[in-house]
Amino acid sequence: MKKTAVSFTLNNEQVDVLVEPRELLIHTLREKLSLTGSHIGCETSHCGACTVDMDGISVKSCTILAVQANGSELMTVEGLASDDGLHAVQEGFMQEHGLQCGFCTPGMLMRSYRFLQENPNPTEEEIRVGLSGNLCRCTGYQNIVKSVQYAAEKLQAKEEG
Amino acid sequence: MIPEQFEYFAPSTIDEVLKLMVENDEAKILAGGHSLLPMMKLRFAEATHLIDINGVEALKGISDKGDHILIGAMTTESELIVSELLQQKCPLIPEAAKLIADPQVRNRGTIGGDIAHGDPGNDHPSIMMALDAIFVLQSPDGERTVPANSFFLGTYWTELGENEILKEIQVPVAKPNSGYAYTKLKRKTGDFATAATAVILTLDGDTCSSISIVMTNVGPTALKAEEAENLLAGKVIDESLIEEAAEKAMSICDPAEDLRGDVEYKTHMAGEMTRRAIRIALQRAKGEI
Numbered sequence: 001m002k003k004t005a006v007s008f009t010l011n012n013e014q015v016d017v018l019v020e021p022r023e024l025l026i027h028t029l030r031e032k033l034s035l036t037g038s039h040i041g042c043e044t045s046h047c048g049a050c051t052v053d054m055d056g057i058s059v060k061s062c063t064i065l066a067v068q069a070n071g072s073e074l075m076t077v078e079g080l081a082s083d084d085g086l087h088a089v090q091e092g093f094m095q096e097h098g099l100q101c102g103f104c105t106p107g108m109l110m111r112s113y114r115f116l117q118e119n120p121n122p123t124e125e126e127i128r129v130g131l132s133g134n135l136c137r138c139t140g141y142q143n144i145v146k147s148v149q150y151a152a153e154k155l156q157a158k159e160e161g
Numbered sequence: 162m163i164p165e166q167f168e169y170f171a172p173s174t175i176d177e178v179l180k181l182m183v184e185n186d187e188a189k190i191l192a193g194g195h196s197l198l199p200m201m202k203l204r205f206a207e208a209t210h211l212i213d214i215n216g217v218e219a220l221k222g223i224s225d226k227g228d229h230i231l232i233g234a235m236t237t238e239s240e241l242i243v244s245e246l247l248q249q250k251c252p253l254i255p256e257a258a259k260l261i262a263d264p265q266v267r268n269r270g271t272i273g274g275d276i277a278h279g280d281p282g283n284d285h286p287s288i289m290m291a292l293d294a295i296f297v298l299q300s301p302d303g304e305r306t307v308p309a310n311s312f313f314l315g316t317y318w319t320e321l322g323e324n325e326i327l328k329e330i331q332v333p334v335a336k337p338n339s340g341y342a343y344t345k346l347k348r349k350t351g352d353f354a355t356a357a358t359a360v361i362l363t364l365d366g367d368t369c370s371s372i373s374i375v376m377t378n379v380g381p382t383a384l385k386a387e388e389a390e391n392l393l394a395g396k397v398i399d400e401s402l403i404e405e406a407a408e409k410a411m412s413i414c415d416p417a418e419d420l421r422g423d424v425e426y427k428t429h430m431a432g433e434m435t436r437r438a439i440r441i442a443l444q445r446a447k448g449e450i
Contacts, residue, residue: 001166021169021211024162024202043162045199046351048265057239057268062162063198064269065191067169068213111265132350133263 006070010035011079019066026050028066029076037077037106041135048134051107052076058114060133077106080113088154089113089147098147100138108134112148116155122148164201171213175328178214179301182324185210190326192235192274195266220273220328223247232330234273238262241272250334253361257288257343263351273327276312279319279382282353286313286383287375288343291359294332300325313382339363340446342438345377346430348421354378355421356430358410360438364446367397374406374439379416379431386410386435393439403439407432 003018010033017032029035029052038061041047050062053075080087089112092098099105108131115122115130122130127148128141136144168185172178182188188210191197200206214220220235223244230251232241241247241258248255261284262270275285276296289296289309296307301324312320321327335341345357357377363370372393374386389406396402416427444450 001168004169020166022164022166022201024164024198040162043199043202045195045266048263051265058265059268060265062202063195063266065169065194065198065213067171068194068215070171115264129350130264133265 004067006067008069008071009073011075017066021065021067023066025052025061025064025066025069028069029061029074035076035078038110039103039106041103046135047104047107048111049104049107051110051134053110053114056114058111058133075110075113077109080109087113088151088158089116091154092147092149092151093144096143096146096150098139098144104134104136104138108136108144112151116148116152120156120159121152124149162202164198165204165207167208168210169213170210171216173216173218175217175219175299175326178212178217178326179299179324181210181212182326183301185212188212190214190277192277193237193266193270195262195270196274196278196280214326225250226331227334229331229333232272232332234277234327234329235271236273238267238270238272238275239264242267251292251332252335253288253292253341253343253359254332256341257284257345257359260284260343260345260347260357266351272330276309276330277319277321277327279313279315279317280353281316281380281382282378284343284345284354284357284377287357287359287377289330289332290375290383290385291341291361291373292332293373294330296320296327297329297331298322298325299328304328306331310385316381335361336363338365338446340442340444342441342445344434344438344441346434353421356416356427356434358431358434358438360435360442362393362398362439362442362446364443369393369396369398369443372439372442374410374435376410376414376431376435378421379414379427381415381417384413384415386413388413389435398439398443403436406439407436410435 039049041049045063052061189208191211191213221233238258242255294309346355359375362372376384389409411432414428
């Protein structure tokens with residue numbers, strides 16, 4: 001099958017890549033672009049381990065074709081930290097023990113990153129509902145809620161300067 | 162996980178979409194992709210050509226047309242939820258959309274795709290039937306409209322013809338003194354319903370002047386409980402009438418037995434969801450909640 005040239009911005013860098021139409025975005029990210037933070041935990045679009053940020057929304061990259069990302073702005077977990085250090089969600093997950101095996105963590109972080117922009121001051125229930133597209137086998141979610149609360153507070157404090 | 166090979170097109174106008182459909186017999190329309198791609202990844206569905214309609218701006222957006230609201234088929238579930246217009250004028254849709262899938266899926270999945278898929282497990286078919294929505298279908302021969310109540314023919318089978326796409330959905334604005342509810346029983350967030358019921362009713366004083374009751378996932382398509390509706394319309398609804406209506410609704414259920422339960426369980430849950438939905442809609446119509 002003829003390959004198609006696809007271009008997008010990935011973690012603030014311009015990327016050009018040749019893909020088959022049937023290639024899933026998660027495979028392009030992991031196998032062609034070597035960004036192996038995003039993971040694959042299922043084949044039925046449930047687990048959210050492949051969650052990335054695409055044009056300002058959280059998407060499951062196992063259920064999007066790489067050709068559909070043409071022209072888009074993508075961000076993966078590798079793009080979260082900046083010169084200032086870890087992003088607030090990364091720090092929150094570390095401080096509050098929001099991860100054990102770490103397999104769901106990149107997807108959880110990318111969803112939390114976007115969720116806190118959608119809802120900067122969420123209740124516990126809103127956090128649980130907001131992260132309901134992401135499964136975790138290790139933590140029982142309790143510390144993930146605390147991690148997101150930590151990040152929310154940190155981001156709010158930063159906002160207030 | 163790995164879909165079969167296909168050729169990919171990304172047209173930007175409805176005319177181009179229709180032309181590509183005519184030229185490619187085995188083509189499938191790719192909307193949000195959250196039913197089609199999962200089926201292709203499991204090789205339940207194969208398409209020689211995929212026509213991606215995400216770039217067709219004419220299929221997007223929610224607009225106020227006075228007595229009805231026009232929703233573009235490519236409007237995502239997330240966009241339905243945050244729409245102030247819908248929250249004010251047709252609150253059943255955003256409320257029910259929150260019960261569909263999860264945040265990531267709702268960012269991609271569209272109302273048109275949910276309807277066109279024709280899966281009895283999907284929620285929009287019941288909601289659209291309860292609302293008496295009208296679907297606008299477009300083919301190379303022109304446009305036609307089909308009421309939601311005659312659109313769903315069987316499992317994965319709808320009125321959509323060959324070379325025809327669902328373009329937009331017209332939903333009536335909620336009437337004064339009306340109430341609504343969508344009650345959904347599910348095993349967990351993001352699952353399809355074990356059973357669910359959509360209800361819209363309007364009151365004239367204490368009397369129910371009109372009511373629609375439609376059930377999800379307890380038959381090969383969404384099921385309109387007409388006998389239950391006829392029983393309640395024109396009456397002052399009380400608990401014993403709700404019970405009778407639930408019995409009538411249960412009598413038309415024909416659920417498939419699967420991991421969500423057997424026929425008896427699902428039928429009883431459809432009855433219970435119907436009781437709850439009528440009660441909530443009634444309370445809302447009376448302004449009690």
